[in-house]
Each structure stands twice: as structure tokens, then as C-alpha cells.
Amino acid sequence: MARDDAQSDVSVDGANARDAEDARSSDDDAVNDASSSSSSSSSSSSSGYGFGRESAEMVALMERLAAQRLGTTTEALARATVDKALESFDLAGVASYVKSGRAKNVVVMTGAGISVSAGIPDFRSESGLYARLGEYDLPYPQAVFELGYFKDRPGPFYRLAKELYPGAFAPTPTHYFIKLLHDKGILRRCFTQNIDSLERATGLPKEKVVPAHGNFDGAHCLRGHEADVDEVADACRAGTPMICSKCGEYVKPDIVFFGENLPRRFFECAQEDFEVCDLLIVIGTSLVVHPFAGLIERPKEDVPRLLINMEKCGEAPDSHMSRLYRLAGLGRGTGFDFDEDTNYRDALYLGACDDGIAELSELLGWKEDLDALIKSCEIRNKLAQEAPAECLNG
Numbered sequence: 001m002a003r004d005d006a007q008s009d010v011s012v013d014g015a016n017a018r019d020a021e022d023a024r025s026s027d028d029d030a031v032n033d034a035s036s037s038s039s040s041s042s043s044s045s046s047s048g049y050g051f052g053r054e055s056a057e058m059v060a061l062m063e064r065l066a067a068q069r070l071g072t073t074t075e076a077l078a079r080a081t082v083d084k085a086l087e088s089f090d091l092a093g094v095a096s097y098v099k100s101g102r103a104k105n106v107v108v109m110t111g112a113g114i115s116v117s118a119g120i121p122d123f124r125s126e127s128g129l130y131a132r133l134g135e136y137d138l139p140y141p142q143a144v145f146e147l148g149y150f151k152d153r154p155g156p157f158y159r160l161a162k163e164l165y166p167g168a169f170a171p172t173p174t175h176y177f178i179k180l181l182h183d184k185g186i187l188r189r190c191f192t193q194n195i196d197s198l199e200r201a202t203g204l205p206k207e208k209v210v211p212a213h214g215n216f217d218g219a220h221c222l223r224g225h226e227a228d229v230d231e232v233a234d235a236c237r238a239g240t241p242m243i244c245s246k247c248g249e250y251v252k253p254d255i256v257f258f259g260e261n262l263p264r265r266f267f268e269c270a271q272e273d274f275e276v277c278d279l280l281i282v283i284g285t286s287l288v289v290h291p292f293a294g295l296i297e298r299p300k301e302d303v304p305r306l307l308i309n310m311e312k313c314g315e316a317p318d319s320h321m322s323r324l325y326r327l328a329g330l331g332r333g334t335g336f337d338f339d340e341d342t343n344y345r346d347a348l349y350l351g352a353c354d355d356g357i358a359e360l361s362e363l364l365g366w367k368e369d370l371d372a373l374i375k376s377c378e379i380r381n382k383l384a385q386e387a388p389a390e391c392l393n394g
Helices: 017-024 041-047 056-070 074-079 091-099 112-118 130-136 141-145 147-152 155-164 173-183 229-238 264-276 292-297 319-328 353-364 367-386
Strands: 106-110 187-192 209-211 214-221 251-255 279-283 305-309 346-350
Touching (some): 091 353, 106 173, 130 155, 173 187, 209 214, 229 251, 279 353, 346 353
């Protein structure tokens, strides 16, 4: 739906199993092993990564299989080590990796956290959007993004859309950093849960962004008739539900609601991009909404991953299992493994997204480039507001 955890990611959790199966067809490490039905936080924590609840028997079986593949014993396997993909599991280690020239196809995953400093509320924090929906007289906060509820009462969504509609907010340094990756020629794709389109506001080409939970760029009525985007924009800004002129049904922006399928392009790009991904950067998401959250499992087992977030998330239930995957060459691993004894590729920065990006930019020697990009885009956007006929994104 719109984003996962904070602000622009009005989480969606409902891509159905058929789409997920189509996407993974011949690939047993699918886009996400928990695709359709309910991608709630409770289900993702128990079964979202790897096997979910690993039993002692399963771990023992994996150890025997790994030892067999390596032609050794489980005792020798226990003493074995894995090659580290990073010099250190922090921003410095990631910066060194990028500066070495090995990062040529960087995939970025973003959630609502990257837009909080733009003034857009997140979703799941104590002061987030869900906590502020009492005035909408909803049976429960998530109802505002449920299709069934929208069919009967579209008013609350349109009132919320008035607050979230693109144009009232400016990109953050984190958004500009993603654009800088593109300018440096190393961005493969940005997968975002956010619906604010702030990535595009930096000038990032449309084809480089996969809005997993949709956005306001298009709209259709509940019977599928395409609606005029400008008219929808006026309705959203007014907070008034729009009626389809063809059939009389309510019109909904192309934001993925709970129970709706994610765009097919999400699965297609995931299938293609993670085959060549050589660095994954995850920023500002709690990784509780599937199938988006499962993307962290997609990089090949030797590809470094970086999480920049206020708190740890997306961790594998058993770090030992991650190590076994790596040793035996079995699949692509599981969730993040920040355990100092078993980690070989996962870097972590705990703090505000913009702070992490500022430090990473400094370590990369890109601070001046980032500052110049922000300044030039702000000037361009200001000119665009004065001359609205010009296209902001070129």
C-alpha cells in the first residue's frame, strides 16, 4: 500500500501467492517466502526469513548436509570460517567496499523512515500516522488502507491523502544520496514502500524507482476505469472523494491497499536486479510488510548488505543457520545476521537516516558532491514552482 512502517509507506501486505510464485518460478529463493495473504508483523517475525522457527533437528540436518557438500565432518565444519565480504561491519566497511570499485549494481530499499525529516509522519512509531488516526472514527487504524472499508467509506482515506499528497514536501538528504548513486553510475534500482514520490523529485529517472506500494501517479475507479490524474489531485488536495464519470464508483489513487496485489513490475525487477546486485542498502524501514521485506534475502550469499535504521530489524531467527547456508553454498541466506561470531557481510548503522547518510557520504568522499546536488535540485525545484509548466523530473 503505501509504505511500510513510517510515513510514505502506507504498508501493503497483500500480494497474493500467485504473483509471488510467478516471480520466483524456477528460483527457489523467491522474492519472498511469505508473499500473499497476511504479511503482518507477527507472521513475518516467525516465518519471514529462512525456515522461520528453526528446530534443533533442522539445524542438525543442515549441518550434516553442509558437511556432506564440503566433504568434511560436522566437527570440522563447526571450526570452519567464512570469507568476510566487508573489512568491517559498519559504514566504514561499506565505504571501503564501494571505493574499491566492487559496487557497480547497488540496490536500495527504502521505507517511511527516510521521509520523516521531510515532515511526513511515519506509520508505526508512537507519534506516527496510525497513532494519530483517532479523529477519523475508524474501527482500527489500518482500515483507512483496506479496500473493503474504502468501498463503503472513502472519506477518511481522502482526508488522509490531503496530508500525504506529493508536492507539499521536499526530498531529504537520503533521497538525494540515492540520486547521487545514480549520478555515480552504480545504482541498479531503488525499491521503495513510500508513496510520496520524493525519489523522483530529486530528478531520479522513473525507471530507476520501483514503488512497491504504488503512488499517486495514476488512479482508477473501483471498476477499473482510468481517472484523470489532475482531477484526482484536486480531489485529494480537497480531501473530497472523487466519483468516476463513467460508472459512478469511487476513484482510488494507484496506491496498493491491504489485500491488493503488488505491481507486477515489483516482482519482475526483483527477479532481474538481485541477480546482479553487488551491494544492498536498506534505509528507514522496519521490514515487517511482505513481500517487500523478503527482498533482503535476494542478494547472492557473498553480497554485502547495509541497514541504516533507528533499530535493528529483519534479523534471521538463527545466525548459525545463516552461516551454514554460506558454508554449504545453499541458497542465498536468510535475514540480517549482526552476530559478531557469525556475521560475514551485514553492516549496521543505528540512528537517523540522514545522519547515517551524512557519515557514509563523508567516508566515501562524496560530501561535496551531495551538497552540490542538493543545492542544484533545490534551485531547480524552486524555478519549477515559479514556472509550473516545466516538468520537474525532466
